[in-house]
Amino acid sequence: QVQLAESGGGVVQxxxxxxxxxxxxxxxxxxxxxxxxxxxxxxxxxxxAFIRNDGGKEYYGDSVKxxxxxSRDNSKNTLYLQMDxxxxxxxxxxxxxxxxxxxxxxxxxxGGQGTLVTVSS
Amino acid sequence: AIQLTQSPxxxxxxxxxxVTITCRASQGISTDLAWYQHKxxxxxxxxxxxxxxxxxxxxxxxxxxxxxxHFTLTISSLxxxxxxxxxxxxxxxxxxxxxxxxxxDIK
Numbered sequence: 001q002v003q004l005a006e007s008g009g010g011v012v013q014x015x016x017x018x019x020x021x022x023x024x025x026x027x028x029x030x031x032x033x034x035x036x037x038x039x040x041x042x043x044x045x046x047x048x049a050f051i052r053n054d055g056g057k058e059y060y061g062d063s064v065k066x067x068x069x070x071s072r073d074n075s076k077n078t079l080y081l082q083m084d085x086x087x088x089x090x091x092x093x094x095x096x097x098x099x100x101x102x103x104x105x106x107x108x109x110x111g112g113q114g115t116l117v118t119v120s121s
Numbered sequence: 122a123i124q125l126t127q128s129p130x131x132x133x134x135x136x137x138x139x140v141t142i143t144c145r146a147s148q149g150i151s152t153d154l155a156w157y158q159h160k161x162x163x164x165x166x167x168x169x170x171x172x173x174x175x176x177x178x179x180x181x182x183x184x185x186x187x188x189x190x191h192f193t194l195t196i197s198s199l200x201x202x203x204x205x206x207x208x209x210x211x212x213x214x215x216x217x218x219x220x221x222x223x224x225x226d227i228k
Contacts, residue, residue, distance in 0.1 A: 035217075037165070045157070045165060045208050047217040059215045062122060100155075100170050105212050107155035107170035114164060 001026045002111035004096050009115030016086050020115055022079040022096030030054070030074040033099040035108050036081050038092035038117075048094070049081065053103055063089075086119045093117075123147050123211050125220035133228040140196040142223045144209035149189045153213040156185055156194045159222075160205045168207075169194065199225070 008020040022034070036048040049070040050059045058070050069082040079096050093116050097108035124147040134140050144154065152172035159165040167176050169185035172192055182197045196203055204227055209220040 044206075044222045045159065045210075045219045047210065047219060050215075050217065059217075061216045095164055100167060100176070105217065106153070107167050107176075107212065108157075108165070108210070109167050109176075110164040112164055 002098050002109050004098065004110070004112035006094060006096050006112045006115040009094065009117045011118045011120060012086055013121050014087060014119055016119070017082070017084045018086065018117060020081040020083065020094055020096075020117070022081075022112065024077045024079065024096075024098070026111075027098065029072075029077040032102050033105055034070075034072060034079045035097045035099060035105075036070060036079075036094060037097055037108060037110075038090075038094045039114075040089070040092040043092075046092075047108075050099070050105060051079070083117070086117075088119050091117060091119045122216050123150060123214060123218055125209055125211055125218055127207075127209060127220040127223045129223060130221065131224040131226070133226055134199050135228045136199055136201055138199045140199055140203075140225060142194045142207055142225075144187075144192040144194070144220050146190045146192075146211055146213075150211045150213035152188045153211055154185075154187070154192050155210045155212065156183075157208045157210065158203075158205045159208060165208070196225075 003026040005023045051070045067085045093114040095114040100107035100109045156169040157165040
């Protein structure tokens with residue numbers, strides 16, 4: 001069973017930085033691509049980023065490209081999201097998700113409760 | 122980026138009703154589409170992948186169909202636990218956009 005535990009959320013000022021972590025268990029982490037997805041209060045789901053299972057390629061949503069960096073440490077079964085130049089519109093609950101298929105993305109398989117990021121002065 | 126639209130945006134239905142939600146893509150995406158159920162305060166739940174494949178453990182009352190630009194999610198007989206928001210998401214090309222969601226509530 002996919003178990004994911006997001007952490008690192010909190011309150012940060014506009015222009016600030018934050019790093020989210022996602023601890024994975026219950027599956028072979030190094031065999032699966034991983035996603036970050038977010039949901040602002042009262043809004044729908046927004047796909048944020050994807051990283052291949054070997055960390056060799058990353059992809060980003062248009063609203064975060066150039067500001068956010070997704071990475072992973074397969075030795076620690078952990079996924080990260082480095083968020084820089086944060087804006088008020090980045091305020092959201094952030095979820096990590098395992099890709100359902102593995103290497104070639106097919107769906108997000110969620111397993112955690114998310115972590116809340118609030119960007120406010 | 123590929124745009125996804127969903128219809129209706131919301132619907133009211135009764136337990137036992139058959140419910141159909143439509144997702145349309147701005148360009149052809151083959152069958153690279155997933156459906157999710159999302160309840161407040163919980164993580165989204167994957168229901169369907171590759172347009173019509175039911176994830177193991179998901180009740181058989183859920184089904185998906187479609188290809189190209191037109192997709193549907195059907196709940197054959199609505200159960201009390203099915204009241205939620207449903208999203209489609211495309212995996213044909215980056216960025217992997219979501220539809221705006223369809224809220225299913227109790228009539």
